[in-house]
Amino acid sequence: MVDVFSGRLLVGKDGRSVDPEEALQNKIVGLYFSAGWCSPCRDFTPVLCDFYTELLEETEPPAPFEVVFISSDHSAEEMVGYMRAMHGDWLALPFHDPYKHDLKKKYNITAIPKLVIVKQTGEVITDKGRKQIRDKGLSCFRNWLESADIFQNFSS
Numbered sequence: 001m002v003d004v005f006s007g008r009l010l011v012g013k014d015g016r017s018v019d020p021e022e023a024l025q026n027k028i029v030g031l032y033f034s035a036g037w038c039s040p041c042r043d044f045t046p047v048l049c050d051f052y053t054e055l056l057e058e059t060e061p062p063a064p065f066e067v068v069f070i071s072s073d074h075s076a077e078e079m080v081g082y083m084r085a086m087h088g089d090w091l092a093l094p095f096h097d098p099y100k101h102d103l104k105k106k107y108n109i110t111a112i113p114k115l116v117i118v119k120q121t122g123e124v125i126t127d128k129g130r131k132q133i134r135d136k137g138l139s140c141f142r143n144w145l146e147s148a149d150i151f152q153n154f155s156s
Helices: 022-023 040-055 076-086 100-108 127-135 138-149
Strands: 030-035 067-073 114-118 124-126
Touching: 022 040, 022 067, 030 040, 030 100, 030 138, 040 076, 067 076, 067 100, 100 127, 114 127, 124 138, 127 138
Parallel strands: 030 067
Antiparallel strands: 030 114, 114 124
16 A cells, blocks of 8 residues: 555544554555545445454454545545544545545546455455445455455454
């Protein structure tokens, strides 16, 4: 993910700045394009929270997975409110970072919510993360892992 977020900072749910190189190293990353005003987003976000929690808190060792939220909210305040109210303990691109427009273009985001699952290089594993999580639950993670070129002993 060094290529994708090089030279940028991400923010945690608590507002702290996070170095993406450290936080995303050797992980599969879900780029979550979403907004608090979007009802399909508000419908899927709790599902993604449960998925994230199960992968990171209920498996030993924790799964090599991280979510980065790319906001389509109307203001920084809306984004923070949505994150605090509904999000898991994942990362976000700061609201005012214009890079979100580049990411939307790069990953061909035409509607939200969209969960794009990417390798370390930024290469897409699937742009149907939302559907796969809804249809297959945790088992879809194993398929992503096989495509991701990450070596880790992971079992669900």
